[in-house]
Structures are given as C-alpha cells and as structure tokens.
Amino acid sequence: MRHALTILLVVAIAASTLSLPAPADAQPAADPTKGTILLTIFLRHDQSKTLDEIGAQLQKSRYYEKFPPKGVEIVSWYIMMGVGQVVTLRFPAEMLRAVNRSVEESAWGAYRTEFYARYDYKPIWEAMPKPGR
Numbered sequence: 001m002r003h004a005l006t007i008l009l010v011v012a013i014a015a016s017t018l019s020l021p022a023p024a025d026a027q028p029a030a031d032p033t034k035g036t037i038l039l040t041i042f043l044r045h046d047q048s049k050t051l052d053e054i055g056a057q058l059q060k061s062r063y064y065e066k067f068p069p070k071g072v073e074i075v076s077w078y079i080m081m082g083v084g085q086v087v088t089l090r091f092p093a094e095m096l097r098a099v100n101r102s103v104e105e106s107a108w109g110a111y112r113t114e115f116y117a118r119y120d121y122k123p124i125w126e127a128m129p130k131p132g133r
Contacts, residue, residue: 037093038075038118041103043111045084054110063106069098084111 046054058064068074068089075088091099096117103113 035092036090037096038088038090038120039096039099040086040088040116040118042083042114042116043085043087043107044114046110046112049110057110058106061106061109063110066102066106069095069102071095072099 049057068087068091072089072091072095075090076086077088078086080086089099100115107113
C-alpha cells in the first residue's frame with residue numbers, strides 16, 4: 001500500500017510539472033488594444049460663457065447622451081484649471097467618424113475642441129534592442 005501511494009504521488013507531481021505543447025489550433029489570447037487608437041480631446045471652456053450657460057448648451061445639445069458614443073472606452077477624463085476638460089478615449093479605428101460626430105453634434109457651442117490621435121508606443125519600445133543593456 002505504501003509503495004502504491006508513493007507511485008501515485010510521483011505520477012501526480014510529474015503530471016503537474018509536465019509541460020505539454022499547445023494544440024496546433026490554439027490561438028494566443030487576443031490583444032484587446034490591437035486595432036484601437038487613442039484619442040485625446042481638449043474640450044476648452046468658452047470663457048465668454050458662464051458655467052451655467054455652458055451647462056445649458058450641453059443639455060440642449062444632449063451632450064451627456066451622445067458623448068462618448070457606445071463602444072468607446074474612457075481611458076482618462078481630467079479637468080485642467082484654466083483650460084477645460086481633457087478626455088482620452090480608446091476605440092476601434094473604424095469608430096473615429098462616430099466619435100467625431102458625437103463631439104460635433106453635442107460639444108460644439110459649449111467648448112472649443114482640439115483632437116490628438118495617438119497610439120501606444122511603449123510595447124514597441126520595450127521590444128526594441130537597447131545598446132549597452
């Protein structure tokens with residue numbers, strides 16, 4: 001009986017540490033950011049209007065219903081004193097028109113807008129060979 005338990009324990013340990021090759025049809029986990037872009041939008045306050053006037057304009061244009069459109073991830077949303085709001089969004093590149101339209105239809109009149117499209121360079125930089133390292 002003691003030998004049977006020892007053999008069972010050895011087999012269990014070997015099986016748990018044995019690395020088997022992945023099946024040929026196994027796919028690596030999909031990168032959720034692949035095919036997406038980052039877009040930073042500056043929503044600059046119109047300083048000729050009070051906050052109440054800006055708020056009324058946003059309500060009138062249904063800003064809170066339209067921006068950001070469904071399917072868009074909010075990466076960050078900050079208030080910059082003296083500037084306005086800075087919003088960074090991540091979304092599939094094919095949604096760029098929908099994001100632009102949501103801003104045009106709802107934020108204009110309350111904010112002046114600036115757009116800065118970008119992509120995540122960090123993984124590329126990390127994969128590059130570094131001289132002297």
